[in-house]
Amino acid sequence: MMGKGSFCDKNGLKKGAWTEDEDKKLTAYITRYGHWNWSLLPPFAGVSRSGKSCRLRWMNYLRPNMKHGNFTEDEDNVIISLHNKIGNKWSKIASKLPGRSDNEIKNRWNVHLKKRVQHNQTVSGSEHTGTLEPDQANLDVNPVKETDVEFQHEDGILFPGVPPSESSSSSSSSSTELLSCWLNGIDSAGLRDLTPQTFDDEMVGDFWTEPFLPDNEGSIPLGDNLWSPFNFVNDFIHQSSCQDMFMTDEVLRPTLDTYVEDNVEMN
DNA sequence: AATAGGTTCAACCGCGAGTGA
DNA sequence: ATCACTCGCGGTTGAACCTAT
Structure with a gap:
C-alpha cells in the first residue's frame, strides 16, 4: 500500500x-x-x-531478507506469546522474527492480535479456566515454547536459517x-x-x-x-x-x- | 456509481539511553 | 558534571485502501 x-x-x-x-x-x-x-x-x-x-x-x-505481506500463524503465535511475556517491547519481539520489523509487528499486534487476544480472554473468562479456545490451542502446538523464547535463546532468533548475529549486528x-x-x-x-x-x-x-x-x-x-x-x-x-x-x-x-x-x- | 465510514500500515514525532568531548 | 550528538524505541498520525450502504 x-x-x-x-x-x-x-x-x-x-x-x-x-x-x-x-x-x-x-x-x-x-x-x-x-x-x-x-x-x-x-x-x-x-x-x-x-x-x-x-x-x-x-x-x-x-x-535484505525483509518479508512483506501476511504473517504466518506461527509468527502470530510468537508475537502473542512474547507480548504476553514482555509487553510492548517491539524491537525485542522483532529480534525473534527475522524479516519482520518492530514497526510491522507493532502494527500487526494493534490491528489484529490485540483484538484476538482480548476476544479469547473474554470468551475463556466466561467459561471455566483452563479451557483453550482454538487460537489459544494454537499456542500450544506452536513449535516455539514460551520458555524457549526468553531463556533458551536470549539473543538468538526463533526460526532457522538466519545466523543469530543478524538481528543485533544491524x-x-x-x-x-x-x-x-x-x-x-x-x-x-x-x-x-x-x-x-x-x-x-x-x-x-x-x-x-x-x-x-x-x-x-x-x-x-x-x-x-x-x-x-x-x-x-x-x-x-x-x-x-x-x-x-x-x-x-x-x-x-x-x-x-x-x-x-x-x-x-x-x- | 457515489460516498461515508472503517481499516490498514508506512511514516512521523518525541523521548530516553548511550557515548564522547 | 554538563553539553551535544546519534541512535533506537514506542506511540501516534493520516493517506490510501476497503467495504457497506
Missing part, C-alpha cells in the same frame, strides 16, 4: 512516502557502504531525507570503524551483514578491498550523485600523503565533516 504523499519541510527535506528512486538510491548506497552514520548518510546516498527517515525506511522496508557502525575497515581491508562479520546474498554474486573480487566503481550495468541502480566515503578516503590520503597514518577519530571526524561540507551539496 502506498503511504502518505511526499512533501518538503521547511529545511527542504522530503517527508512522506518514499519513491522507488529514493529506495533504489538508499539501497544501493547502504548495500555498498553500510550505514556508517545515519545523520550524515542522506547526502552521500543522494536522497533529501533526514537520517532518521533513512534509517526507518531501511530498517522497516529495505533491509546496529550502526561508527564512521571511524567503517572507514578503518575499508582502509585495512577488514571484512568484519558485522559489515558482511550489510552485503546481502543477492549482491554477492555481482561482486568481483573482495568488495571491501576493491575500489568502488559505479556499476551501471548491474542490477543496482546507482544515483548520479551517489557519494562514496571511498572518495573521501582516497581524496584524504591523496591530499595529505598519509597512507601510513593510523586513522583515529581525531583525524577522521573533523576531516570527514569538512569533506562533507566541501563536497556534498546539501539540498
Whole structure:
C-alpha cells in the first residue's frame, strides 16, 4: 500500500512516502557502504531525507531478507506469546522474527492480535479456566515454547536459517570503524551483514578491498550523485600523503565533516 | 456509481539511553 | 558534571485502501 504523499519541510527535506528512486538510491548506497552514520548518510546516498527517515525506511522496508505481506500463524503465535511475556517491547519481539520489523509487528499486534487476544480472554473468562479456545490451542502446538523464547535463546532468533548475529549486528557502525575497515581491508562479520546474498554474486573480487566503481550495468541502480566515503578516503590520503597514518577519530571526524561540507551539496 | 465510514500500515514525532568531548 | 550528538524505541498520525450502504 502506498503511504502518505511526499512533501518538503521547511529545511527542504522530503517527508512522506518514499519513491522507488529514493529506495533504489538508499539501497544501493547502504548495500555498498553500510550505514556508517545515519545523520550524515542522506547526502552521500543522494536522497533529501533526514537520517532518521533513512534509517526507518531501511530498517522497516529495505533491509535484505525483509518479508512483506501476511504473517504466518506461527509468527502470530510468537508475537502473542512474547507480548504476553514482555509487553510492548517491539524491537525485542522483532529480534525473534527475522524479516519482520518492530514497526510491522507493532502494527500487526494493534490491528489484529490485540483484538484476538482480548476476544479469547473474554470468551475463556466466561467459561471455566483452563479451557483453550482454538487460537489459544494454537499456542500450544506452536513449535516455539514460551520458555524457549526468553531463556533458551536470549539473543538468538526463533526460526532457522538466519545466523543469530543478524538481528543485533544491524546496529550502526561508527564512521571511524567503517572507514578503518575499508582502509585495512577488514571484512568484519558485522559489515558482511550489510552485503546481502543477492549482491554477492555481482561482486568481483573482495568488495571491501576493491575500489568502488559505479556499476551501471548491474542490477543496482546507482544515483548520479551517489557519494562514496571511498572518495573521501582516497581524496584524504591523496591530499595529505598519509597512507601510513593510523586513522583515529581525531583525524577522521573533523576531516570527514569538512569533506562533507566541501563536497556534498546539501539540498 | 457515489460516498461515508472503517481499516490498514508506512511514516512521523518525541523521548530516553548511550557515548564522547 | 554538563553539553551535544546519534541512535533506537514506542506511540501516534493520516493517506490510501476497503467495504457497506
